[in-house]
Amino acid sequence: MSAAGPAGLGTLRRPHRWIEHLWSATIWLAMGFFLLNVAGVIAVVTVSSFASRWLGTWLPAGLTMRWYATAWREFSLNYVLIATGQITVLVVAISILIGVPAAYALARRDFALKRAVMLLFLLPLMVPPISYGIPLATVLYQSTLGGTMWGVVLANLVPTVPFVVLVMMPFIEQIDPRLESAARVLGAGTGRIFIHILAPLLAPGILAAALLVTVRTLSMFELTFLTSGPDSQTLVVALYYSIFAGGVRASQSIDAMAVMYMVNTLFFLVVALRFVNPTQLVTRVKEQPRAD
Amino acid sequence: MAGSVAKSTVWIAGQNAGVDRTVLLVVPGVLFVILLFIYPFLYGLGLSFTPKEGGFAANYAKFFSTPYLSQTIWTTLSLAIPATVINVGFALPLAFHLRHASRPQRIISGLLVVPITLGTVLVAEGLLTYLGPQGWFNRALIEFGLINTPVKLTHNYWGVLMSLVVTGFPFDFLLILSYITGIDPALAQAAATLGAGPIQRFRQIYLPLLAPGLAVVFCLAFVLSFSVFPSAILLGNPASSTRVITIAAYQAAYEDYDYSLASAIAMIMCAVQLVIVAVVLSIRGLFYRGPAGGAKG
Numbered sequence: 191m192s193a194a195g196p197a198g199l200g201t202l203r204r205p206h207r208w209i210e211h212l213w214s215a216t217i218w219l220a221m222g223f224f225l226l227n228v229a230g231v232i233a234v235v236t237v238s239s240f241a242s243r244w245l246g247t248w249l250p251a252g253l254t255m256r257w258y259a260t261a262w263r264e265f266s267l268n269y270v271l272i273a274t275g276q277i278t279v280l281v282v283a284i285s286i287l288i289g290v291p292a293a294y295a296l297a298r299r300d301f302a303l304k305r306a307v308m309l310l311f312l313l314p315l316m317v318p319p320i321s322y323g324i325p326l327a328t329v330l331y332q333s334t335l336g337g338t339m340w341g342v343v344l345a346n347l348v349p350t351v352p353f354v355v356l357v358m359m360p361f362i363e364q365i366d367p368r369l370e371s372a373a374r375v376l377g378a379g380t381g382r383i384f385i386h387i388l389a390p391l392l393a394p395g396i397l398a399a400a401l402l403v404t405v406r407t408l409s410m411f412e413l414t415f416l417t418s419g420p421d422s423q424t425l426v427v428a429l430y431y432s433i434f435a436g437g438v439r440a441s442q443s444i445d446a447m448a449v450m451y452m453v454n455t456l457f458f459l460v461v462a463l464r465f466v467n468p469t470q471l472v473t474r475v476k477e478q479p480r481a482d
Numbered sequence: 483m484a485g486s487v488a489k490s491t492v493w494i495a496g497q498n499a500g501v502d503r504t505v506l507l508v509v510p511g512v513l514f515v516i517l518l519f520i521y522p523f524l525y526g527l528g529l530s531f532t533p534k535e536g537g538f539a540a541n542y543a544k545f546f547s548t549p550y551l552s553q554t555i556w557t558t559l560s561l562a563i564p565a566t567v568i569n570v571g572f573a574l575p576l577a578f579h580l581r582h583a584s585r586p587q588r589i590i591s592g593l594l595v596v597p598i599t600l601g602t603v604l605v606a607e608g609l610l611t612y613l614g615p616q617g618w619f620n621r622a623l624i625e626f627g628l629i630n631t632p633v634k635l636t637h638n639y640w641g642v643l644m645s646l647v648v649t650g651f652p653f654d655f656l657l658i659l660s661y662i663t664g665i666d667p668a669l670a671q672a673a674a675t676l677g678a679g680p681i682q683r684f685r686q687i688y689l690p691l692l693a694p695g696l697a698v699v700f701c702l703a704f705v706l707s708f709s710v711f712p713s714a715i716l717l718g719n720p721a722s723s724t725r726v727i728t729i730a731a732y733q734a735a736y737e738d739y740d741y742s743l744a745s746a747i748a749m750i751m752c753a754v755q756l757v758i759v760a761v762v763l764s765i766r767g768l769f770y771r772g773p774a775g776g777a778k779g
Contacts, residue, residue: 213579411603
């Protein structure tokens with residue numbers, strides 16, 4: 191805490207030092223307790239998926255891989271994974287195609303209604319999916335898209351298009367507009383400017399946005415649950431149904447599926463975190479002022 | 483060469499005349515949100531006033547006169563309000579402590595993204611075993627001598643509350659962190675030079691600058707908790723003690739096929755969220771009447 195204060199003042203307040211240490215220790219204990227429990231929740235699923243038999247003990251009686259084969263067969267995971275992959279690729283591609291140009295216009299130009307447009311893009315991120323998911327599913331079912339893969343894709347795009355806009359805007363703002371002007375003065379058309387100037391500079395931002403949209407689509411339960419049919423379930427929805435059915439299958443088999451879901455999601459998350467700050471997942475990016 | 487110079491002149495002239503084609507790039511995105519977010523919402527609002535039977539407000543009358551339905555508002559509030567208070571209450575001091583860019587800050591933020599990313603369904607599955615009568619949590623409590631027999635923490639209120647903390651706390655932490663890191667640390671340093679202690683710096687420098695952001699975080703945290711759905715079914719007791727409003731809306735739509743009533747419940751859900759958001763923002767107005775922007779970027 192005193193890192194921000196000049197060193198000379200620390201000596202003046204020596205009596206309070208131990209309170210600061212106690213406070214710091216409490217903070218770290220609380221954080222440690224929380225993270226320990228989260229680790230426990232993840233570990234319990236992982237250990238259970240490898241457990242041959244696990245009843246009333248700290249650790250299972252033995253380890254086995256067979257639940258993965260069981261889960262693959264019982265939950266027809268090959269179909270689920272193909273559907274998940276197709277839906278994710280479509281959502282990523284379309285949200286980038288719609289979101290990046292919109293972000294470019296918002297980052298580069300001031301125009302009437304700009305604030306209204308920003309609010310329009312913020313709303314789907316603020317309103318929880320389940321609130322607008324039921325009216326959205328009703329509309330999709332009436333247009334015969336409900337229960338199909340395209341219905342799921344459209345529903346997932348509702349939060350991801352605005353998300354791409356908000357992630358890409360700061361990336362675009364930091365590109366010097368004089369680069370585009372210079373290219374134009376030298377005779378490059380809009381198409382050439384996009385391919386030779388903007389695309390290379392935007393590539394890291396687009397990659398980050400695509401990875402974050404992938405993670406969001408893989409873990410988006412509510413919208414996919416409300417709009418999917420039997421052939422268009424993603425892994426997380428299939429996982430929900432298997433937990434919901436409870437005692438029908440061995441819990442290890444459900445946990446094996448849960449581990450596959452975790453590995454999928456966390457893989458893309460770890461890759462994404464190489465490009466972006468974690469706080470960007472919940473909010474718009476802001477550059478952090480350096481504290482000395 | 484001459485041709486392309488002429489072309490760029492035309493382009494600049496076009497921009498000055500106000501027909502800037504770049505602005506048009508925003509059109510597909512705007513149309514998309516209007517078509518798939520605004521339109522369904524208005525459609526749902528209209529649908530809620532065209533009930534299967536009875537007058538135009540019959541759905542709303544039915545909701546508030548049937549305890550089985552109207553009770554869900556209180557059930558949801560009794561989960562969402564404690565969860566929000568716990569999450570924001572713990573997230574604020576922790577995020578404040580980690581406000582300086584540092585290695586621990588990056589590691590903790592990275593770890594906290596994991597439960598948010600995994601989502602409520604996976605957390606519910608994990609907690610079912612972890613908090614269960616034979617789970618590690620109960621075992622540890624017995625081992626430490628805190629309890630003698632396992633405490634029931636699943637398929638009831640407590641399981642759902644725990645799941646709201648596991649996914650909600652990291653979200654609030656990262657959100658508050660992003661607001662705190664937007665405050666220029668030079669302000670607190672200036673206060674320290676003038677003799678302000680840590681508590682004084684927090685109360686007189688950070689808190690006033692943070693108040694608008696904190697109100698927004700509280701609202702988002704509440705809205706998120708209020709829309710609890712999969713964990714209330716998987717980890718709670720969806721027939722009684724955790725029959726939240728989303729379950730009522732889901733059952734109306736997907737079990738009774740009464741989309742009109744389901745839309746009405748969704749609208750009531752949004753209305754309750756709006757009321758709480760309005761209350762939080764007006765409380766903020768009572769405490770803080772300075773310039774809202776301050777040093778936040």
